[in-house]
Amino acid sequence: MNYRERIVADHQIMLGKPVIKGTRITVELLLRKMSEGATIPDLLKMYPHLQEADVLAALMYASDLMANEEMIDLSAA
Template sequence: MNYRERIISDHHVMLGKPVVKGTRLTVELLLRKLSEGATIDDLLTMYPNLQEADVLAALYYASNVLANEEVIMLNAA
């Protein structure tokens, strides 16, 4: 899946946070709702313009961000 077709960052929308294209629904919001126990079907009911592929793209985006995260270790002195 290519999340770039569905997840965008634009400094004019939600201060540049990643959102579902054409909406103001942030990846953060979708992840938060899922972590609180909402299902994909719940999200589709709450946000009628949202598609299942949008939610999956948000999950894929988040996993890519974490997979490419760099950890910098500082020496404890």
């Protein structure tokens, strides 16, 4: 799956935060709900216009973002 087909960032929508294409549902919101214990079926029930692939795309987007993040150790400075 290519999350770029489902996740977009536009400065005119939610201040440029990544959202599910065609919605104002942010990747952040989906991750937060999942961190609070929501499952994919829960999210689909809460947001009926979402598809499972949208939620999986959000997870893939977040994992790619983390995989490319560089940590800077400020204590060594």
